[in-house]
Amino acid sequence: MGYDLHITRAENWSENKDQWISSDERLSVIETDRELTLDTTNGPFFADWSGDSRYESPWFDWVEGNIFTKNPDKQIVKKMLQLA
Template sequence: MGYELHITRKTDWFDKGGPEITAEEWGSVVAADPELEMVGVAHAKIDGEVVLTYTHEWLAQMVTHPRLEEHGAWIDWTDGSIDVKNPDEVLIAKMCEIAKKLGARVQGDEGEYYDE
């Protein structure tokens, strides 16, 4: 399943109400950032073979991630927040940078903040 971090404007990322990040805002951030690319599809591989494909219109990738091929470095917008599953330190730093641009915060599944 994994642990996720969320870029959110809500007090708690899981709140039903509250300010959201729009898909258009996310798209603008990706378009303006040379380290990001809207890819729309992710392939998980084991021993070089694709075992899982995930498709989503607002799925981006950090194309400058130093371990891109093994890590994937996918960043996904869904329902008003931007999520990354099992991010490493490089992705956490990038998420904090993105959050700052969006007037948002980076919050973990258990409610802890990463951008303080």
């Protein structure tokens, strides 16, 4: 079993109408963060993270105004807090 963890502007990530993180803002963060690399083979807003993680290829994606990842370890959660 696993779970997703989201960065959102809404109280509930699935109810974020009018509270989206824009795609332009998402791309801007990827461009300015040296630890993130855009990887469009996995989608137009998918980013690989070069930080320390127990996973070989940690990542973040953007869908419908939220940034998310699956089954984050402690280091990924720390990075998500930094991004938020």
